[in-house]
Amino acid sequence: MSSFVKNAWYVAAWSGEIGRYPMARTILGENLVFWRRQDGSPAALIDRCPHKLAPLSAGSLVGDDLQCGYHGMTFNSHGQCVRIPGQIAIPPSACARPFPLLERFGAVWVWMGEPALADASQIVEVRRYGEPGWGLVDGQYLHFDCNYLNITDNLVDPAHTTYVHRNTIGNAAAEDVSVKVEQGENHVLAYRWVNDSEPVPLVKAMGNFAGQVDRWQYYYLHLPSVSCVDFGSIAANREHSEQEMDAGLRSFSYNFLTPETETTTHYFWLHLRNYQPDSTQASAQVTQLMTDTFLEDAAILALVQREQDRTGIREFVRLGIDNAPARIRRLIARRQEAEQQMAQEAVSTAPPSSSQALTA
Known part of the structure; x- marks a missing residue:
């Protein structure tokens, strides 16, 4: 069994590490890709294109979006595919999981669990900072x-x-x-x-x-x-x-x-x-x-x-x-037991059609 607690904030990087380029980092066994949008705010997606699973960190930025370096599929910071070269229709499953981020105390923090539970007040206060x-x-x-x-x-x-x-x-x-x-x-x-x-x-x-x-x-x-x-x-x-x-x-x-x-x-x-x-x-x-x-x-x-x-x-x-x-x-x-119980309850109450959305 994993030793990880997912519903928590973790430092993903120091603020200076993330810029206008894709940066890969493995966190809690998941490969993530980070970059900054043009307004300076950070973004993060699962580092995996849903097409052939190529790492998105091997791609490049197009404005605020991340373009896969294999076939050019382009994803916004919410993980939605906004362009497929040579194809107008975009399948609903063409998405990459996004992760909540916060920037505090000179670091970028990532929430690896259920996004709806991400609470900024749970970030530990750094005494005497500033x-x-x-x-x-x-x-x-x-x-x-x-x-x-x-x-x-x-x-x-x-x-x-x-x-x-x-x-x-x-x-x-x-x-x-x-x-x-x-x-x-x-x-x-x-x-x-x-x-x-x-x-x-x-x-x-x-x-x-x-x-x-x-x-x-x-x-x-x-x-x-x-x-x-x-x-x-x-x-x-x-x-x-x-x-x-x-x-x-x-x-x-x-x-x-x-x-x-x-x-x-x-x-x-x-x-x-x-x-x-x-x-x-x-x-x-x-x-x-x-x-x-x-x-x-x-x-x-x-x-x-x-x-x-x-x-x-x-x-x-x-x-x-x-x-x-x-x-x-x-x-x-x-905490692990509570997360497992929550996950089991979510699966038992989810409609059958929602299972596809969990695979991104």
């Missing part, structure tokens, strides 16, 4: 060779930072600090404070602390696969309040996981920080540090995926630190 005093690094992309749920496991697991990220955001001080977990209807939060400890490498590089620090890690996972890591440090023994945290060294790292296939994932990320917000040098350093951090994750998760594929088993034993990952997987399973 606010004065906060530096932004965006437009970042990595490709992970693992299922997206292995990454969501990782992104609500502060415990792994001690071992996987010794050179970036972790150190031995946190080895025995327990992780607390909270759960809402659409998110899971794992968090901890590591008090009176040596600053981790990132904080040493970017902060100006004279001594020990209190460090926090708040790992939010918004279903199905948007992560926000609220991370930072303040001088040891200060009050653990929002005011003190904003006055210390603080960052919000957003990771937008878009499943490509069952074993590969598009990993888009952006980073907001309150230290040296206008420094291009600091932005370059943060980009390198965070890239190194995520590549450390990518390396270990690729090995995990390889062994899971070989054995057919996800894990032999569960630990206390698996509390948050287990909650996420249960919530994902509930």
